[in-house]
Amino acid sequence: MSGVSPASRFALAAFDWGALGVARALRGAIGVSLPLVVGWMTGHVDYGAYTALGALPAGFASFEGETRTRVAGVLVASIGMAVSTFVGATLAAGAPGLLPLVVAIWAYATGLSVCLGSLASVAVLQWAVALLIAVGMPFDPAEAAMRSGFVLIGGLLQATLVVVSWTVRPGSRERSTLAATFDALALQASALSKGSPPALAPRAIPVDAVLADPNPLLASAQRALMLALLEEADRVRAALAALGADASRASDTRRVLHDAAIALEFVRWALLACSSERVVFVAMLDARVAAWKIPATAPWRWSAEALAGRLRAIARMLQGLDAPQRDARRLRAALSGAWVPGVFSTIGSRVRAHLSPSTEAGRHALRLAAVAAFAEALAQVMGLTQGRWVTLTVLIVLKPDYGATVGRGLHRALGTLLGACLAAAIAFGTRSSPGSLVVACACAVTLAYAVFKVNYFLYAIPLTAFILLLLALMGSPALGSAEARILDTFVGSVLGIAAYVVWPTWKGATAQQEFATLLEAHRDYATALLRAFARPGSVEPPRLRALEVAARKSRSDAQAAASRLAIERARAPFTSEFAQRLLLAVTRLASAELALHALVLSDDRAAPGIADAHVDGLGMALATALSDMAAALRRLEAPQATVPLRPLHAGLAAAAESSSRAFVTVADRLVDATDTTYDLLHSRLARPMS
Numbered sequence: 295m296s297g298v299s300p301a302s303r304f305a306l307a308a309f310d311w312g313a314l315g316v317a318r319a320l321r322g323a324i325g326v327s328l329p330l331v332v333g334w335m336t337g338h339v340d341y342g343a344y345t346a347l348g349a350l351p352a353g354f355a356s357f358e359g360e361t362r363t364r365v366a367g368v369l370v371a372s373i374g375m376a377v378s379t380f381v382g383a384t385l386a387a388g389a390p391g392l393l394p395l396v397v398a399i400w401a402y403a404t405g406l407s408v409c410l411g412s413l414a415s416v417a418v419l420q421w422a423v424a425l426l427i428a429v430g431m432p433f434d435p436a437e438a439a440m441r442s443g444f445v446l447i448g449g450l451l452q453a454t455l456v457v458v459s460w461t462v463r464p465g466s467r468e469r470s471t472l473a474a475t476f477d478a479l480a481l482q483a484s485a486l487s488k489g490s491p492p493a494l495a496p497r498a499i500p501v502d503a504v505l506a507d508p509n510p511l512l513a514s515a516q517r518a519l520m521l522a523l524l525e526e527a528d529r530v531r532a533a534l535a536a537l538g539a540d541a542s543r544a545s546d547t548r549r550v551l552h553d554a555a556i557a558l559e560f561v562r563w564a565l566l567a568c569s570s571e572r573v574v575f576v577a578m579l580d581a582r583v584a585a586w587k588i589p590a591t592a593p594w595r596w597s598a599e600a601l602a603g604r605l606r607a608i609a610r611m612l613q614g615l616d617a618p619q620r621d622a623r624r625l626r627a628a629l630s631g632a633w634v635p636g637v638f639s640t641i642g643s644r645v646r647a648h649l650s651p652s653t654e655a656g657r658h659a660l661r662l663a664a665v666a667a668f669a670e671a672l673a674q675v676m677g678l679t680q681g682r683w684v685t686l687t688v689l690i691v692l693k694p695d696y697g698a699t700v701g702r703g704l705h706r707a708l709g710t711l712l713g714a715c716l717a718a719a720i721a722f723g724t725r726s727s728p729g730s731l732v733v734a735c736a737c738a739v740t741l742a743y744a745v746f747k748v749n750y751f752l753y754a755i756p757l758t759a760f761i762l763l764l765l766a767l768m769g770s771p772a773l774g775s776a777e778a779r780i781l782d783t784f785v786g787s788v789l790g791i792a793a794y795v796v797w798p799t800w801k802g803a804t805a806q807q808e809f810a811t812l813l814e815a816h817r818d819y820a821t822a823l824l825r826a827f828a829r830p831g832s833v834e835p836p837r838l839r840a841l842e843v844a845a846r847k848s849r850s851d852a853q854a855a856a857s858r859l860a861i862e863r864a865r866a867p868f869t870s871e872f873a874q875r876l877l878l879a880v881t882r883l884a885s886a887e888l889a890l891h892a893l894v895l896s897d898d899r900a901a902p903g904i905a906d907a908h909v910d911g912l913g914m915a916l917a918t919a920l921s922d923m924a925a926a927l928r929r930l931e932a933p934q935a936t937v938p939l940r941p942l943h944a945g946l947a948a949a950a951e952s953s954s955r956a957f958v959t960v961a962d963r964l965v966d967a968t969d970t971t972y973d974l975l976h977s978r979l980a981r982p983m984s
Contacts (some may be wrong), residue, residue, distance in 0.1 A: 309749045315357070319744035321459055322353030325452040325681040327736040329444075330767070334732050343768050344441050345736075347427060348375055348448025350760075351420035353743060356456050358413040360467070360507035365456050366404075368774055369584075371417040372449020377426035382428030383438035390674065393429060394667040400425050401666035401689055405659030408694055409648040410641060423690050426682040463936035464511035468520050469615070471504045473565040475527050479534065480558035486538040487551035496784025501934050502843070519614050523565075526611070528839055529895055530558070530604045536597035536960070547626060550586060550598050557605050559580045561612070569616045579609045596956050597889070600896040657799050658694040665793040669786060678785075680778040687786025692793055699794045702750060703787040709785040709947045713777035716755065717762035721772030726889060731767045735760055758783075776803045805855040808848075810927040813971070815848035816883055817920035820964060824913035827957065828906045836892060845884060852877060867930060867978050879971040886963035910945040912961060915942055919968055923975055932980035933972060939965040 326349045333342015355371035380402065385392055400422045424445060433441060505524055508517050534554070537547060557579055564575035583605045588598045588925055599674035648655040669688045673681025691703045717738075724730035738760035745752045762779060766772040819841040826833040856873035915937040926933035943965045947958045 303955075309752065311748060313747035315747065317746055318357060319740050319742075319746075320627060321455050322349075322356060322452065322743040323351055323736060323740035324631055325448070325612060325869045327351040327454050327732075328451070329448060330732050330764075334728055334767075335520075337947065340768055341444055343764055344379075344444035345448040345451070347424070348372065348379075348445030348762065349452050350448075350739065351375060351423050351450040352449035354746065355417045355420055356452050357743075358366055358416050359747060360504050361456075361460060361509050363413060363507045365453050367413045367417045368413070368453040368456060369447060371420040371566055371592070372446055372453065372882035373927075374421035375419065375449060375834060376446035377424035378421045379428040379445045379507075380435075380438045380442040382425040383431060383433045383441060385433050387434060387438075393674070394671045397422075397425070397670045397685055398663040398667035402659045402663035404656055404689060405662035405694075406648060408658060409653070409655035413817075414641070419689070423686060426686045426689075430680060430682045444649065460509050460511050464509040465516060468508055468512065468517070469502055469565045472520060472523055472527070473562045475524070476530075476558050476561045479527065479530055480562065480923040483534055483555035483558060484553050486534065487548045487549065487555060514613060519611050523608060523611050525839065526604050528842065530601065530608075532842075532888040532892035532895070533597055533601035533604055535885045536890075536892040537594060537601060538885070546589060546592065547594050547598070549603075550588065553582055553586060554601055554605070561605075565615075566610045572612060572615065576612050577608050579605065579612075583609075584895045593955060593959065597892055598895050600892050603896075652693055654799055654804065661793060661797050661799075662689065662692055665789060669789055672785075672789075673782075678778070678782060680775065680782055683779055683782035684786040684789070686957035687783050688790045691787050691790035694799060695858050696794055696798065696800070697858060700791055703791045705749075705751035706754050707784050707787040709751045710758045711780055713755040713758025714762060714780050717759040717766070718772050718776040721766045722762060726766050726772065731763050735763045735767065738763060758941070784884050800865065805859055805873060806868050806927045806930055807814065808852045808855045809873070812845075812852045812880055813850040813920050813924040813927065814885065815845040816880060817917050817924070819845045820883070820887050820890075820920070821913045821917045823887060823894055824909055824916070826894045828909035828913075831888055835895070838894070842888075844889065845887070849877070849880065849884065852880075872978055875974055876971070879974055883964070883971065886960060886967050887965065889960045890957075893956055908942075908949055912939070912942050912946060912965075916964065916968060919972060921953045924973060926975060926979060930979060932976050939968060 326346045329345035329349060329440070331342075332341075333339045333345070336342075352368050352372050354788040355367045359367050368921070385396060404415075404419050404422045407415045428438075428441075431441075462772040470557065502524070505517070505521055508520075534551070537551060537554075560575050560579040561581065564572045564579065567575055583602050586598070586602055588595055588602070592598070624773065629706060647653070648659075650656050651660055666685055666688050669685040673684045678684065687706060691699060691706055693699045693702060720734050721731070724734065738756045741756040742753055742760060745756070758779065760774050765775050819838075822833050822838060822841050826838060852873070854879055855872060859868070859873050862870075916939065919936045919939065922936050923933045943958075943961055946961060950958050
């Protein structure tokens with residue numbers, strides 16, 4: 295197998311139209327266009343352009359985070375851009391020989407910021423963008439300070455627009471993310487009702503992040519209700535996993551799952567509806583659940599009743615979503631500074647943990663710093679008229695993983711080519727009329743913001759057009775700027791891709807760490823569930839939910855690692871095919887854990903016919919087996935033989951009374967999934983590496 299993916303991996307047609315953001319684009323475009331209009335009307339186009347250059351990257355930073363975290367990201371980006379503009383402009387004027395060193399420092403910070411998450415990474419990237427843009431327009435310190443002030447004003451304008459957006463339908467974002475969660479659950483229930491294998495519906499939207507950082511104008515009572523609805527969504531997810539195990543055998547179970555899918559759709563519609571319509575959907579939800587017919591002797595009765603109970607609780611919660619929303623005191627408190635997210639308090643420790651080149655972020659930061667400094671020195675030696683675009687392209691293209699680097703490089707090069715041609719045509723057609731250029735800039739930036747998350751190639755076209763039109767507005771020849779931008783972007787893309795090929799960080803060398811963490815997360819979740827079942831009250835529900843969320847996140851991380859393996863060269867024994875098979879095995883384990891979680895939360899949790907010793911013995915053996923498998927994965931060696939789980943389950947089943955048959959069934963699924971995972975690891979890791 296070759297080391298690279300087929301060309302289709304980087305197809306330009308991979309458009310995510312669901313990510314199209316019209317409202318987001320209009321808000322960001324106002325922040326960029328308003329300074330241009332004011333500058334043009336007052337005869338100070340250059341000042342308006344600098345303000346727009348500050349607003350443009352800040353607008354992209356405003357797409358990350360939720361509400362207060364979004365403002366924090368814009369502020370961090372804006373302050374850093376102002377400082378970077380001053381440094382870049384003064385160094386370019388007085389000490390250009392120091393630029394490669396300064397670029398290396400900024401690039402290192404940009405690369406290291408990936409360890410802090412998307413919000414910080416995007417914000418810090420804007421510092422380097424501002425630095426390199428300023429390099430192309432050198433000034434003395436006094437003039438550079440004034441230009442930096444305009445950049446800061448542009449960023450603060452975007453932050454103000456974000457705050458203003460809080461007043462537009464407060465609570466709608468929170469309700470829509472919850473609605474998407476229940477829609478995913480409805481799809482899962484529908485699939486199970488048709489006899490499909492039990493599957494886990496992952497959250498496709500950041501509902502936890504949204505509710506952790508809600509709109510400050512959202513009434514506290516509403517936020518509490520939404521958090522309770524999120525808790526109930528997790529319980530529904532667990533109940534579906536428990537009920538789905540019998541769906542392939544019992545037609546009555548499939549009928550209940552079909553009704554559950556419809557009921558969950560009612561929940562989604564109720565969340566999205568206005569107050570008057572919500573009452574109707576809640577009544578329909580109650581009627582649908584009340585019509586369920588659950589046979590008293592069915593072995594799956596407990597899971598169906600648990601699901602019905604969750605849906606009835608959700609119906610009651612939906613009735614309380616119409617409390618008053620706006621509160622000026624909450625807005626003042628949100629802007630007082632006391633709301634700064636806790637993530638910023640941990641930046642120091644997280645950065646220190648990734649300074650070592652043994653970490654992926656540490657290696658990426660060193661590579662990015664070296665290549666960016668080389669690109670800047672190369673641009674100076676070659677005398678490229680607008681060489682800053684070479685270095686800027688390297689900073690944008692070079693990513694921690696191979697797939698993103700190659701895809702981003704191809705997309706940016708082709709998008710820049712088309713965008714430059716478009717800008718040159720517009721400038722020629724309008725004869726570089728300032729008014730026409732301002733209108734064209736507004737249209738281009740709106741389109742760029744709208745398609746930012748749809749497709750990078752599509753986004754690069756209007757972004758390039760905007761930059762070149764802005765330069766034309768400031769007096770640069772459109773055709774010359776377009777030619778330089780095309781050449782420099784091509785050189786930067788080649789440098790970025792070549793740097794990764796020469797200095798790669800293949801996921802195949804580290805993916806086993808994510809999968810070992812995956813097994814450990816599920817070990818902690820499973821053993822806590824068994825302890826909670828044997829001794830009701832010994833583990834609080836919030837703790838169980840936190841462990842379930844951690845296990846889900848570890849599956850998401852492992853899935854991302856498996857996706858990266860699919861576009862890298864194969865490295866035995868941890869290949870993409872092996873990673874996918876391991877994920878399927880762990881998904882079966884997760885499904886069994888969710889069923890046990892539903893049982894713990896149900897009325898059948900007491901387990902009167904099972905001695906604690908039997909459950910504890912199974913829990914300890916399960917923990918030992920999963921720990922051994924995780925350690926084996928880290929070493930890439932076959933796991934050692936552990937305590938057999940099947941005899942322990944047989945002893946538990948023999949001692950159980952009829953009232954505990956549900957637990958015996960769920961425990962059987964736990965054991966089966968764990969044994970399957972062990973067999974997979976043993977058969978693959980026992981083979982000689984080749």
